[in-house]
Amino acid sequence: MYIQKLTKLAACVLLMAGSTMTAYAQGFKDGKIWLNEDGSNYFKFTLVSQVWLRNTDLNPGSTINGFEKNNFTDIGIRRARIQAFGQVADRVFIYSQFGMNNFNYSSDRKAGFFIHDIMGEYEVVRKHLSLGAGLSAWNGLTRFSAPSVGTILGVDAPLFEQSTNDVTDQFLRKLSIYAKGKLGKLDYRLVMSSPMSPLKAAGYSPLLTSNASFSAKPAKMQLHGYFQWQFLDQEANTTAYTTGTYLGTKKVFNIGAGFQYQPDAMWRAGNNGDTIESNLQHFAVDAYYDAPINAATGTAISAYASYINFNWGKGYLRNQATMNPATGTSKPEILNGSGNGYPSFGTGNLLYGQVGYKFKNDLIGKTTLMPYASLQYAHYERLNDNMAFWDGGVNWLLKGHTSKLTFAYQSRPVYQLNAVSSGADKIDRKGSFLVQFQVFLN
Template sequence: MKKCWCIVWLGMSLSSQAQTFKEGKLWLNEDGSNYFKVTLNAQIWLRNTELNPGSTVNGFAQTNVTDIGIRRARLQAFGQIADRVFIYTQIGMNNFNALSDRKAGFFIHDINGDYEVVRKKLFVGGGLTAWNGLSRFSAPAVGSILGIDAPLFEQNTNDVTDQFLRKLSLYAKGKWGKLDYRLVMSNPMSITKAAGYTPGVSGNSSFSPRPTRMQWHGYVQWQFLDPESNVTGYNAGTYLGSKRVLNVGAGFQYQPAAQWHLVGTDTVSTAMRNFAVDLFYDVPLNSAKGTALSAYAVYMHTDYGPGYLRNQATMNPASGTTRTDIVNGSGNGYPSFGTGHLLYGQVGYKCRENLLGKTTLMPYASLQYARYERLNAAVLFWDAGVNWLLKGQTSKLTLAYQNRPVFQNIPGTNTADRIGTKGAVLLQYQVFWN
């Protein structure tokens, strides 16, 4: 692999005398308007997790686990390779820990290209891509996440009918003055290939294995202050005070007959209908000192059909459970997705430059609040920590604590009560060559 990359790089470098390497890009023409760029990102986790009741590791009961894992490893290669022509590729892996299959290797996250039909106003493209609708962090730029992780519930079909949020899509995107937009048509992937898929239909809605119809989704935002780049589909988590950004956005996601459930003995299909509005504010406070504020809030109305509920268990440190009455499942899972309403907010404050030698700190906090049909109490998931910015986002250490709710099914009903909470302490080191 290393030799292949060297040969490709050497061939590109020698193919034209006009090519030079500047500003982290391989310039393909004299003014740099045509270029090619490669980036690398790694996020390494050390954590201690209180496990959900009944959790097991390789069949052995466990209540607490300390583990090391690779949360993300990514290689991006992209560029404006000709006038009006852009290509983007990304390969990598997610969630590699001691329980993962070995030698899994990198897989394709993205491969897409687009063509500029009307200068700045209309680009059309397609491929396996993160050009998603619904909300800002339905496609987060992981190298600039504010906290320990992105709000994953905004990637609402993540690895269910897509590939870690990427979809087989055709898209249109562009800017009209301060309006930034994207409109996408996606071909959902088969639910039968999703991890943990079990055939069958019940009284609670689930994704249907029937042949899928196209999914339509989009997102628009009004950019009041500095414009943000829309070269790729990914949205920045924080600019650390390098831009003045105030955006109000709204998005939707619709797929006919995406879900099914039983009514008596009849199987009923329903559409997936999701809607979101959000606000992003990221500005310098004192340019001389280097202080900055980052804040984000979103409201989501999600409709996956009656009784739909799905857990999120990031890089799960457990492999099984003996407690089928626990809604959360094993390990660090909790019901993050469901039919109902959700509010989320995050805020961070960047301290002055050179606070600790040549480094500084950025504490943050976030809260997910959701009311889902089958749960008798709100889902409250909170996360707080501090980023130690050793060299901006290039070298960053993040210490965080997360607290999640635990729900138990009530016998003879289709509802569940909250019976307590569990926590986790996480330490992440990010190195990002951009």
């Protein structure tokens, strides 16, 4: 009798599970879980993995665990991300992203995923105006102030366009309220953010010098926005993240302009021992073109250019060292700091450009190639020589952005402090060879 009851219970459980799976299958279409019959309400998950194999010529004086090294090879997880988002009800949208960045040999072990984004949004006027709030990547200034990491043209986005990256935000995400939408061919976003405390930023010092740095005083709100005129195909603005390249599946030509402003964000020491405060105020214009050349064969071009006027206050300069392979330096006179650092952010003017060409489909079996090149060129106040960082390589598109191998070389300038001019002189160049393997479930 007992066995018969167990058999009947098991049969009921299997029947219920089968019914649930059937219902689930009927509600899963186009990579989305449909929440209503026409799919206008949905929920979706994506997953991205980017792994780097890298050989780096290190900056002079670089050390690893106290040992001087001039070259190092490492493997690291540049990005691991999970997105979960959807139109969960009419006019109601929710977006979240979890993941980690820059996990290599020197990282804390068992590093946990952290929340990159969590925000909610309400569509006030259909297509024209949505309002949202949360920890969000809705940013002003430029197109790639919030790049879609799964569709980047090369191995990395132009990170300097994320101007306050991890200083007063969390890897570009800010605690914000925002408005976004479309008015004809005009796509816009306007944002008010509450800056995070710079005291929590790596390497921050509240010590005042003659050069501007982020103020330790309670921060005032930051205002920023970005506006772009989309001449050809219209791009989606469902999420904040902008596509790197469409690989010829769309014909897009946009011209944009943006700004970023925060009163009294910066401070420095005056000549009389007083404290001089200044505003953070940046302005940018950019253009983006991504289109097929021959739709029949699949050839395509992708191009982007930006001009940014950075104003952080007198003499501001900040290094960028992506997934830094070094842990210290024995030469403090090297402005770049340790490892692969270079002065990427600063008060002054910057020009950036990138271009890529996609060869015909099925160039190598079912795969194809897309070579690319980019250049960051800047005139910063504290550098006696202009700064040029360039990056070039080729994407082997095994299956579009879903699976691709990228082979790249990056070249950066090395600067040494000049005690006489209180600036810095370019003394050398260093490089890195990179191989990235990406898998993108979208």
